[in-house]
Amino acid sequence: MLSKELVAASTVPLVLSVLTEGEIYGYALIQRVRELSGGQIEWTEGMLYPVLHWMEKEDLIEAEWREAETGRKRKYYRLRKEGRKALQQEKEQWMTVHDTLSKLWKTKPHLT
Amino acid sequence: MENKTAFDLNLAIQHWREGLAQSAAFRNENLDELESHLRDSIERLQSPGLSGEEAFLIATRRVGNAQRLEQEYGKMNGTGIWLDRCLWVLVAVQLWSLVANTSTLVVGLMFPLCGWLNKFLPFSGIPKIGEDWIQTVSVLMFSPIILALIAVLIGRFLLWPKRLGSGLIQNLLCHPGRLALRLFLLCAVFNIVAAFAMQTWYLPGLYHHAYSPGLAPQVLSRLFPAMLWATLTFFIARKRIRVIAT
Numbered sequence: 001m002l003s004k005e006l007v008a009a010s011t012v013p014l015v016l017s018v019l020t021e022g023e024i025y026g027y028a029l030i031q032r033v034r035e036l037s038g039g040q041i042e043w044t045e046g047m048l049y050p051v052l053h054w055m056e057k058e059d060l061i062e063a064e065w066r067e068a069e070t071g072r073k074r075k076y077y078r079l080r081k082e083g084r085k086a087l088q089q090e091k092e093q094w095m096t097v098h099d100t101l102s103k104l105w106k107t108k109p110h111l112t
Numbered sequence: 113m114e115n116k117t118a119f120d121l122n123l124a125i126q127h128w129r130e131g132l133a134q135s136a137a138f139r140n141e142n143l144d145e146l147e148s149h150l151r152d153s154i155e156r157l158q159s160p161g162l163s164g165e166e167a168f169l170i171a172t173r174r175v176g177n178a179q180r181l182e183q184e185y186g187k188m189n190g191t192g193i194w195l196d197r198c199l200w201v202l203v204a205v206q207l208w209s210l211v212a213n214t215s216t217l218v219v220g221l222m223f224p225l226c227g228w229l230n231k232f233l234p235f236s237g238i239p240k241i242g243e244d245w246i247q248t249v250s251v252l253m254f255s256p257i258i259l260a261l262i263a264v265l266i267g268r269f270l271l272w273p274k275r276l277g278s279g280l281i282q283n284l285l286c287h288p289g290r291l292a293l294r295l296f297l298l299c300a301v302f303n304i305v306a307a308f309a310m311q312t313w314y315l316p317g318l319y320h321h322a323y324s325p326g327l328a329p330q331v332l333s334r335l336f337p338a339m340l341w342a343t344l345t346f347f348i349a350r351k352r353i354r355v356i357a358t
Binding site: 025026027028031044045046047049050053054065072073074075 | 142144145146148149151152153156174175176177180181184185187188
């Protein structure tokens with residue numbers, strides 16, 4: 001299981017990345033992340049929505065209420081241009097962290 | 113066999129939603145979305161065979177603790193919460209002006225009524241209804257504070273229990289902007305009617321000492337505060353109304 005801090009830090013890039021697959025509503029988004037992480041990333045589900053609304057305010061994503069096949073209304077989120085740009089930046093930053101850690105961990109055997 | 117205390121899923125969801133709705137931190141739309149999420153989650157949990165009650169308990173737990181949700185949503189909806197508070201102040205002021213105006217009108221109309229009653233009390237020995245007496249009783253009976261108290265009591269005992277059933281009242285309570293706007297319209301109509309009523313029945317009545325400013329200034333003096341409320345309502349409620357409309 002991921003630490004609270006890491007879960008919080010990775011929420012925005014995760015949401016942006018899932019949205020590159022197409023529009024999606026909150027519950028499905030959470031399911032998708034759970035499935036991809038093999039259950040390692042567990043959000044307090046209700047907490048995702050304030051983040052989504054913040055991203056909406058920042059124009060990273062846009063949302064629309066639509067009726068699903070079941071007849072129930074759901075709010076669907078979609079990626080916007082600004083969101084794609086933000087995702088690109090996030091990617092670079094996370095890759096930097098990833099590469100640095102990988103290099104460090106690869107050299108570890110030489111130290112012993 | 114059906115159990116008497118069978119779990120009603122829809123009712124449980126409704127109660128859960130109402131619990132959250134107690135806090136001003138959630139907008140209606142937020143609650144819609146959370147409810148939609150909860151229903152999705154319950155459906156999913158029920159498919160492998162969980163009962164409605166079990167699914168509900170797990171789903172609400174997963175959505176999260178109400179207090180923490182309230183904190184997070186409060187951060188998001190800060191401005192909206194402020195706006196709502198202003199609107200509630202406006203609603204309160206409007207209600208007060210409505211009650212105060214009603215009391216003025218009723219007390220005013222007591223005098224011609226008193227004169228009219230005296231015409232029908234010709235028997236000697238029965239004390240005529242004097243203006244002082246009528247004034248004291250009517251001022252006491254229809255003072256704004258007493259009227260406000262009656263309104264609160266009626267609201268508490270008659271309207272409140274029907275809150276869940278009455279769509280209109282619940283809707284208005286959730287949208288102070290709409291409530292303020294309706295109250296304004298009510299005030300405007302009431303003020304115009306009241307001005308005409310005072311002019312027609314009260315001023316030409318018994319009480320000759322009454323100051324009669326004429327119809328136009330009366331209508332204007334009643335319309336002016338209403339216009340002021342309108343302007344205030346417009347500026348304060350503009351954003352909120354737009355939010356509601358979308």
